[in-house]
Amino acid sequence: MFLMEEFGNKIIEWYKIHKRDLPWRNTNNPYFIWLSEIILQQTRVDQGMSYYLKFIEEFPTVKELANAEDEKVLRLWQGLGYYSRARNLHFTAKLIVENYNGVFPADFQEIKKLKGVGEYTAAAIASFAFNLAHAVLDGNVFRVLSRIFGIDLPIDSTKGKKHFLELCNQLLDKKNPALFNQAIMEFGALQCVPKNPNCSSCFFIGNCTAFSKNKVFELPIKSKSLVRKNRYFNYLIITHQQNVMIKKRTENDIWQNLYDFPLIETESSTDFTELKQKIKNHDLLKNKSWTLEKVSPSFKHVLSHRDIYTSFFHIKMDEQPSINANYILCQVSELDNYGMPRVITRYLDFNLAEIN
Ligand code: SF4
Structure with missing residues (x-):
């Protein structure tokens, strides 16, 4: 095991070497980041990429998205599925123009109030766009933390979620929240993947509880997979x-x-x-x-x-x-x-x- 700050340094070090070059990572424009997060909510990165590029080309600002015809937004969204995301996107763009004078809110609680934005998306926008110290907790982060720290609380239980969120906020590099959050998510997406994690070449092999206890494929736990x-x-x-x-x-x-x-x-x-x-x-x-x-x-x-x-x-x-x-x-x-x-x-x- 290691000290909390060691974890942050190590994961950021890994990220700097291995990160993918994704367009929404080269900006701190909250509108672009919000767009990318909504598109990626139920969509793989490779599929979502062309939609993201189409949207920012067609609607370079939140005002332009707000002023668009409903049909046009839905047409651009076609093929991505889960159309409520497109409707929420359009609704929220109008709301930002009307209630926030077209300026994306820079406060976590305000961001969380937006339609279609939950705890994870709010933390992602707050940290990536405004560098606010809010830890993101998505499927990748659950997997990485449960394995490295050997946590066998079900990730879909209230107790489990609370525990992981607290741990994640303790680990968060408060000086570099955006970098830390990107790093831990990318580590889960590329290295500590669900089915074939690349343990033999892993930065954390000496610190990973799941690896040392031969529990990599047992973690994370969902309550549905608990023993009957x-x-x-x-x-x-x-x-x-x-x-x-x-x-x-x-x-x-x-x-x-x-x-x-x-x-x-x-x-x-x-x-x-x-x-x-x-x-x-x-x-x-x-x-x-x-x-x-x-x-x-x-x-x-x-x-x-x-x-x-x-x-x-x-x-x-x-x-x-x-x-x-x-x-x-x-x-x-x-x-x-x-x-x-x-x-x-x-x-x-x-x-x-x-x-x-
Ligand atoms: S050793 Fe394997 S299970 Fe542990 S963090 Fe690395 S990739 Fe994940």
Whole structure:
């Protein structure tokens, strides 16, 4: 690992040797930089280049873009896709002329208010055009930082984004924010690329946590790629006459505020003898008289990050169950009035008759 300022010096050193000569890098005109950033939002550099050149030739100033016919702007944009970008571009050009007298705002917060400009684009314009100390955080930067510093927080989580933004702002060379931001993005675009990063000839090989721990291809992490988790739900369908016991899910967990049956969750798939013991000890059944009438097979229910294995145990009580604040004793015929998770309603669709 290295000191924070060493990182900035090193990445800028790399950039000076390897950077591509791109037209929007040879200017600090905020209008040109904004144009290039909007064009490159969902477009590769090689594809976006000709559009950028066409736009600055046709509309050399923000006023000329503002005064253009809608059709002309859309025609020039043709082939780039995501036409809302072109409409936002035109709208914002008019707004700059009307509200800022045609002068591009030079303040990060003001830039961020412009339509089509998010946190990243605002930081890019603020730093590239005005050399303001705002770190850019795009896909390239996430990848570079997660690998070099070995950060395994999901980059699409709030916690992850906050952590990366703080780190990025700490690393930012405050005297050269434009250069630093260009450098780290270019490093991610050319060297530390997603599929075949050029580790063997990398400047950072001695400082790279992912390389030393053999985790280059595991980072960065997205929450969607997190390991799936299994959960094992054993539902007790406890009935007495025409009533059944249900419970509102108030915990900070899946299906919050929906209703389900009394639940025994186990760490793993549990054998029947062990489970029967747990059922006997359940609050609602302990020292009561009841009969286990049916045990369903286990159903797999797939959620975005986990698989829920669910079984249902039909239990008939001979006596009125004691009322407990956590549970509701409702009529079986009224179950429909309670919102329940899909895994339960699907089961009831086929088995309601048996609990009635
Ligand atoms: S060593 Fe490989 S993974 Fe690490 S920064 Fe360099 S290119 Fe990226």
